[in-house]
Amino acid sequence: xxxxxxxxxxxxxxxxxxxxxxxxxxxxxxxxxxxxxxxxxxxxxxxxxxxxxxxxxxxxxxxxxxxxxxxxxxxxxxxxxxxxxxxxxxxxxxxxxxxxxxxxxxxxxxxxxxxxxxxxxxxxxxxxxxxxxxxxxxxxxxxxxxxxxxxxxxxxxxxxxxxxxxxxxxxxxxxxxxxxxxxxxxxxxxxxxxxxxxxxxxxxxxxxxxxxxxxxxxxxxxxxxxxxxxxxxxxxxxxxxxxxxxxxxxxxxxxxxxxxxxxxxxxxxxxxx
Amino acid sequence: xxxxxxxxxxxxxxxxxxxxxxxxxxxxxxxxxxxxxxxxxxxxxxxxxxxxxxxxxxxxxxxxxxxxxxxxxxxxxxxxxxxxxxxxxxxxxxxxxxxxxxxxxxxxxxxxxxxxxxxxxxxxxxxxxxxxxxxxxxxxxxxxxxxxxxxxxxxxxxxxxxxxxxxxxxxxxxxxxxxxxxxxxxxxxxxxxxxxxxxxxxxxxxxxxxxxxxxxxxxxxxxxxxxxxxxxxxxxxxxxxxxxxxxxxxxxxxxxxxxxxxxxxxxxxxxxxxxxxxxxxxxxxxxxxxxxxxxxxxxxxxxxxxx
Ligand SMILES: Cc1ncc(C[n+]2csc(CCOP(=O)(O)OP(=O)(O)O)c2C)c(N)n1
Numbered sequence: 104x105x106x107x108x109x110x111x112x113x114x115x116x117x118x119x120x121x122x123x124x125x126x127x128x129x130x131x132x133x134x135x136x137x138x139x140x141x142x143x144x145x146x147x148x149x150x151x152x153x154x155x156x157x158x159x160x161x162x163x164x165x166x167x168x169x170x171x172x173x174x175x176x177x178x179x180x181x182x183x184x185x186x187x188x189x190x191x192x193x194x195x196x197x198x199x200x201x202x203x204x205x206x207x208x209x210x211x212x213x214x215x216x217x218x219x220x221x222x223x224x225x226x227x228x229x230x231x232x233x234x235x236x237x238x239x240x241x242x243x244x245x246x247x248x249x250x251x252x253x254x255x256x257x258x259x260x261x262x263x264x265x266x267x268x269x270x271x272x273x274x275x276x277x278x279x280x281x282x283x284x285x286x287x288x289x290x291x292x293x294x295x296x297x298x299x300x301x302x303x304x305x306x307x308x309x310x311x312x313x314x315x316x317x318x319x320x321x322x323x324x325x326x327x328x329x330x331x332x333x334x335x336x337x338x339x340x341x342x343x344x345x346x347x348x349x350x351x352x353x354x355x356x357x358x359x360x361x362x363x364x365x366x367x368x369x370x371x372x373x374x375x376x
Numbered sequence: 377x378x379x380x381x382x383x384x385x386x387x388x389x390x391x392x393x394x395x396x397x398x399x400x401x402x403x404x405x406x407x408x409x410x411x412x413x414x415x416x417x418x419x420x421x422x423x424x425x426x427x428x429x430x431x432x433x434x435x436x437x438x439x440x441x442x443x444x445x446x447x448x449x450x451x452x453x454x455x456x457x458x459x460x461x462x463x464x465x466x467x468x469x470x471x472x473x474x475x476x477x478x479x480x481x482x483x484x485x486x487x488x489x490x491x492x493x494x495x496x497x498x499x500x501x502x503x504x505x506x507x508x509x510x511x512x513x514x515x516x517x518x519x520x521x522x523x524x525x526x527x528x529x530x531x532x533x534x535x536x537x538x539x540x541x542x543x544x545x546x547x548x549x550x551x552x553x554x555x556x557x558x559x560x561x562x563x564x565x566x567x568x569x570x571x572x573x574x575x576x577x578x579x580x581x582x583x584x585x586x587x588x589x590x591x592x593x594x595x596x597x598x599x600x601x602x603x604x605x606x607x608x609x610x611x612x613x614x615x616x617x618x619x620x621x622x623x624x625x626x627x628x629x630x631x632x633x634x635x636x637x638x639x640x641x642x643x644x645x646x647x648x649x650x651x652x653x654x655x656x657x658x659x660x661x662x663x664x665x666x667x668x669x670x671x672x673x674x675x676x677x678x679x680x681x682x683x
Binding site: 129131172195196197198199200201202203204205206208210217218219220221222251252254255256283284285286291292353354356357 | 399401402403404405407420422423424426427449450454481483484485486487488652653654655656659
């Protein structure tokens with residue numbers, strides 16, 4: 104089943120608004136992280152991924168792993184908006200007794216694996232892609248990683264592995280917002296020239312505007328696959344995208360908007376408070 | 377605890393040029409003080425903990441005393457073999473600091489629960505394990521980590537932990553602190569669980585049971601003398617820790633007390649399972665019976681008669 108009833112740009116706006124409300128209510132961190140990847144998630148769930156909300160463990164589903172698990176709020180938002188569970192539940196984010204933990208949890212319908220410790224998603228996704236390839240099935244596996252997260256050596260081990268095993272069903276999306284936990288990514292650990300590095304590792308690499316739904320759609324499409332090569336999409340993004348006072352500011356990795364800031368943020372997105 | 381620790385570390389670094397600080401891309405609004413004062417001895421090593429421990433080992437082999445800073449499991453589990461082989465095997469002066477030990481990051485989920493760290497770090501030969509209870513013990517832990525040569529693990533709570541010691545405690549490496557006297561039972565806690573021990577002791581007092589409270593900021597090497605005294609003076613020893621049930625404070629205490637065949641020793645700890653839901657530290661701890669009232673109930677059921 105491919106969900107065609109969602110329009111990516113609208114979905115992106117709605118899940119950004121959901122995430123803002125969730126993070127504000129829970130006084131939680133990582134709103135900048137969430138807003139950075141809003142368009143990527145919207146395009147995946149509106150136009151790319153094959154899934155069945157009534158059967159989250161359907162064997163032919165495409166796999167999506169949010170490796171930067173601290174962006175859980177907006178992942179839960181997109182899963183609820185497309186119908187894996189009730190959107191009313193989003194208000195329980197981080198609350199006592201809720202399944203919606205602060206980092207992506209496999210207890211939540213539609214979440215493949217629990218993440219939160221960085222650098223685990225790509226190796227796991229590589230295993231899923233290997234199972235598909237050896238099993239002769241055609242589901243695809245998508246892993247969304249942060250650029251700071253690429254500091255972890257485990258990612259580069261997985262990249263070597265994926266090339267060796269010609270895992271062309273594997274797609275890594277890099278949320279290249281240039282910021283991480285305690286500084287700018289290029290200052291902390293130099294990744295550039297990133298595209299050339301990934302190419303040298305044997306991946307088919309494409310750089311896109313991570314807030315342009317058309318570019319994302321083209322890059323993520325099945326027919327863009329190069330036989331025998333895993334695909335890397337470097338999505339140039341802005342941390343905090345869509346909320347003027349959060350854009351490009353590392354403090355919004357940690358801070359939570361107060362009532363007034365939330366109202367302004369929702370107004371900027373063009374949704375009601 | 378975090379703030380007190382970092383402040384003390386800055387003061388120590390002022391006087392001791394060997395002290396370095398490496399962070400695993402964490403410490404925003406906390407570590408700037410150190411970074412600004414000692415830019416040549418500060419490194420953000422990125423989200424790459426295995427490499428960070430290796431780098432720290434290299435620095436230690438070059439005469440430095442590196443502190444490695446991150447949260448929860450990241451400086452412990454992610455780089456465990458580097459700590460075991462590069463640091464402990466070589467007996468290096470690397471100090472591993474984890475902020476948010478225990479259930480501090482309760483609602484963040486199991487990836488962020490540092491609830492097996494004491495067991496894992498205690499298992500490493502040569503590793504000292506410190507788990508301060510409050511900001512006073514945390515500041516002491518920074519000094520103790522420098523003074524103690526060789527590998528040290530420091531498990532810290534969060535920012536804004538309350539001060540639990542009503543008067544300045546006598547803190548010494550490898551020694552328990554008697555926070556409250558009593559002869560009916562001994563409550564032994566490590567880390568922030570001291571709050572639970574103290575509140576349980578107050579509740580017990582109101583029921584006529586006088587509980588001794590020992591805070592154990594050093595879990596390894598454990599204070600054999602204080603535990604031997606506790607097991608001889610009181611018929612019951614209860615360990616209280618924000619940690620899983622295996623290999624933590626209870627194990628360390630029992631290793632001393634069991635051969636004495638003196639007191640009964642029981643444990644209050646977290647359940648042996650990943651927390652299955654979101655929840656605050658207090659909420660998730662209570663689910664496991666790790667709260668003052670449950671501790672008091674356990675004691676009352678075992679000392680009997682008195683209440
Ligand atoms: C193994 C590990 N180390 C450290 C952390 C703490 N941490 C959480 S988010 C973060 C920064 C991540 O930056 P990036 O991957 O660029 O994601 P962004 O939020 O910028 O999208 C860090 C260091 C972690 N979650 N896991």
